[in-house]
Amino acid sequence: MSGKGIHIEGLKKRYGEGDTAVHALRGVDMQVAPGEVVGLIGPSGSGKSTLLKCLGAVIDPTSGRMVLGDEAIFDNDWKVHDLQALRRDKIGFVFQAPYLIPFLDVTDNVALLPMLAGIPNSKARAKALELLTALDIQHRARAMPSQLSGGEQQRVAIARGLVNRPPVILADEPTAPLDSERAMAVIRILNDMARQFETAIIVVTHDEKIIPTFERIYHIRDGVAHEEVGEGRRFE
Amino acid sequence: MISLAGRDILHSWGKFVFTGVGLGLLIGVTLSMAGIYRGMVDDAQVMLDNTGADLWVVQQDTQGPYAESSSLYDDLYRSLLNMPGVEYAANVTYLIMQVSHGEQDVSAMVVGVATGTPGTPGQPQYLVAGRHITRSHYEAVADISSGFQLGERIRIRRNFYTVVGLSKRTVSYNGDPMVFIPLKDAQEAQFLKDNDALVQQRRRNAENPDFNRPGIPDLLAVVNASQSTNAYVNAVLVKLKPGSLPEDAAEPIRRWMRLQVYTRTQMESILMDKVIDKSARQIALFLVILSIVSAAIVAFIIYTLTLGKIREIAVLKLIGTKNRTIAGMIMQQSLALGVIGFVVGKITATFWVPIFPKYVLLMPLDSVAGFFAVLAICALASLVAIRMALKVDPAEAIGG
Numbered sequence: 001m002s003g004k005g006i007h008i009e010g011l012k013k014r015y016g017e018g019d020t021a022v023h024a025l026r027g028v029d030m031q032v033a034p035g036e037v038v039g040l041i042g043p044s045g046s047g048k049s050t051l052l053k054c055l056g057a058v059i060d061p062t063s064g065r066m067v068l069g070d071e072a073i074f075d076n077d078w079k080v081h082d083l084q085a086l087r088r089d090k091i092g093f094v095f096q097a098p099y100l101i102p103f104l105d106v107t108d109n110v111a112l113l114p115m116l117a118g119i120p121n122s123k124a125r126a127k128a129l130e131l132l133t134a135l136d137i138q139h140r141a142r143a144m145p146s147q148l149s150g151g152e153q154q155r156v157a158i159a160r161g162l163v164n165r166p167p168v169i170l171a172d173e174p175t176a177p178l179d180s181e182r183a184m185a186v187i188r189i190l191n192d193m194a195r196q197f198e199t200a201i202i203v204v205t206h207d208e209k210i211i212p213t214f215e216r217i218y219h220i221r222d223g224v225a226h227e228e229v230g231e232g233r234r235f236e
Numbered sequence: 237m238i239s240l241a242g243r244d245i246l247h248s249w250g251k252f253v254f255t256g257v258g259l260g261l262l263i264g265v266t267l268s269m270a271g272i273y274r275g276m277v278d279d280a281q282v283m284l285d286n287t288g289a290d291l292w293v294v295q296q297d298t299q300g301p302y303a304e305s306s307s308l309y310d311d312l313y314r315s316l317l318n319m320p321g322v323e324y325a326a327n328v329t330y331l332i333m334q335v336s337h338g339e340q341d342v343s344a345m346v347v348g349v350a351t352g353t354p355g356t357p358g359q360p361q362y363l364v365a366g367r368h369i370t371r372s373h374y375e376a377v378a379d380i381s382s383g384f385q386l387g388e389r390i391r392i393r394r395n396f397y398t399v400v401g402l403s404k405r406t407v408s409y410n411g412d413p414m415v416f417i418p419l420k421d422a423q424e425a426q427f428l429k430d431n432d433a434l435v436q437q438r439r440r441n442a443e444n445p446d447f448n449r450p451g452i453p454d455l456l457a458v459v460n461a462s463q464s465t466n467a468y469v470n471a472v473l474v475k476l477k478p479g480s481l482p483e484d485a486a487e488p489i490r491r492w493m494r495l496q497v498y499t500r501t502q503m504e505s506i507l508m509d510k511v512i513d514k515s516a517r518q519i520a521l522f523l524v525i526l527s528i529v530s531a532a533i534v535a536f537i538i539y540t541l542t543l544g545k546i547r548e549i550a551v552l553k554l555i556g557t558k559n560r561t562i563a564g565m566i567m568q569q570s571l572a573l574g575v576i577g578f579v580v581g582k583i584t585a586t587f588w589v590p591i592f593p594k595y596v597l598l599m600p601l602d603s604v605a606g607f608f609a610v611l612a613i614c615a616l617a618s619l620v621a622i623r624m625a626l627k628v629d630p631a632e633a634i635g636g
Binding site (some may be wrong): 015049052053056058059084085086088089093095099101102103104108111112115116118121144160172199 | 542553555
């Protein structure tokens with residue numbers, strides 16, 4: 001699925017009113033092209049998670065404009081009505097912990113979304129297997145999440161995020177629980193998938209090991225995103 | 237469409253089965269309570285069936301012989317035989333007492349019956365062993381649940397009786413076995429005083445100037461004799477000629493003989509509404525309490541199970557799973573728990589019912605109704621967990 005990636009203009013988010021109001025985002029501008037992986041960094045309390053929640057259509061911004069793929073999802077007072085369908089069809093999520101469904105095997109964890117969307121089970125599983133093969137974890141297709149290593153679980157979580165071919169993937173600290181080697185492997189996979197499926201990927205991270213791999217980085221300080229040029233080192 | 241509930245149950249089947257077994261034992265108790273109520277009703281109906289009577293003639297202004305005491309002269313049955321529509325009329329007495337056999341006592345309803353021709357109402361209609369009472373004294377037919385053996389000698393008051401026949405399902409409305417003895421013996425057992433009481437009564441009569449008049453020397457002997465015999469029965473059972481309607485036959489008896497007459501329908505309603513009503517309401521209340529307890533337990537279990545899946549539910553919601561899919565998963569698990577519980581409950585109730593001391597009747601229709609009640613309770617109980625699941629913020633899946 002190709003599209004226009006992520007386009008954010010003047011995004012603001014305020015919690016509370018009056019003297020106690022907290023301005024978590026103070027007019028964030030951001031652009032991520034299809035096929036691009038950008039880093040989102042910043043200290044705790046800078047507004048990273050708030051930005052991710054706004055992009056993930058989990059909370060409403062106070063003002064601004066957001067476009068995911070080729071569809072505006074928030075424009076000041078207007079927002080998309082069916083947020084569940086938006087999250088299902090337009091956004092892929094990869095979390096700090098994989099959060100796989102413990103009672104489904106690897107294939108069904110990945111195939112769950114298309115199945116819930118009404119695609120026949122056999123077709124959904126074929127789609128999942130295709131992705132598991134792309135991520136080189138097809139040999140664990142029938143395993144339960146508890147039988148996988150941390151790296152394998154994270155690869156399954158990436159496959160789940162990609163299964164509906166969303167134009168956008170939001171990755172929240174995807175390498176936090178992994179060692180250097182596995183962390184680099186996950187970043188390589190995200191880059192490969194971004195190129196292969198024309199997906200715009202934002203990776204929120206504190207991980208010093210992977211920050212040098214981004215070509216572009218958004219650094220959030222006090223609710224404002226500053227664009228920086230990354231080192232764009234090649235993966236080892 | 238994938239069944240999330242089914243997969244979760246298969247994945248953690250041990251937890252579900254053990255929880256279902258616990259719930260099943262509670263459902264088993266509930267089904268047994270319903271069976272106890274049905275057993276009480278059946279005991280009452282069987283007691284009426286076993287009399288073989290179409291009409292119960294009792295003392296005026298009483299609801300005897302089961303709900304109230306009733307006393308009639310024992311020669312009334314002769315007049316009743318001449319009433320229109322009456323084929324048979326037979327005296328009967330009922331006395332709840334302890335019958336001794338060996339070293340033990342058995343609580344029983346002793347029934348005094350007329351030893352007449354076959355078809356006489358009051359006697360057990362079918363025997364499983366032995367024969368009917370043929371002699372006027374000291375023979376008994378007992379229900380098999382009394383534990384008496386054929387040929388055994390049992391003691392009622394001061395007299396011994398030989399068990400000559402055994403019947404089955406001849407019980408009183410409260411489930412006690414019936415012991416049938418000849419009417420004369422029963423009348424004596426019902427009103428017989430001990431020797432000391434007789435001596436005391438004769439002394440009082442002798443001291444009473446009304447009974448001991450110098451001018452009438454035989455009066456005292458007559459009074460004493462009349463007080464040592466019993467010419468009363470509790471009811472007269474009437475069997476009607478084929479084609480006679482109970483109400484048509486009852487009306488002339490009420491009007492001309494100034495007696496109370498009950499038809500089978502009326503007697504059944506007296507037993508249900510007056511005799512076993514309180515017990516029935518007690519059991520009904522118990523059923524309601526057990527249902528509430530079951531619902532609370534299911535609600536707690538499902539709530540706890542859901543609480544353990546909060547993170548998964550947040551992830552499911554974040555990746556776009558519809559609320560109704562999540563609600564469906566929780567409700568299906570609750571219903572599955574109910575089905576497991578019902579199956580376990582039905583099986584355990586079936587196995588433990590025979591060891592109950594009183595008759596417990598598990599009716600298939602009650603089981604069907606119980607099954608749907610369990611499903612309804614489980615569906616209702618899952619609402620608390622569903623409400624909690626729907627309130628889960630998908631943002632919980634994202635850190636920060």
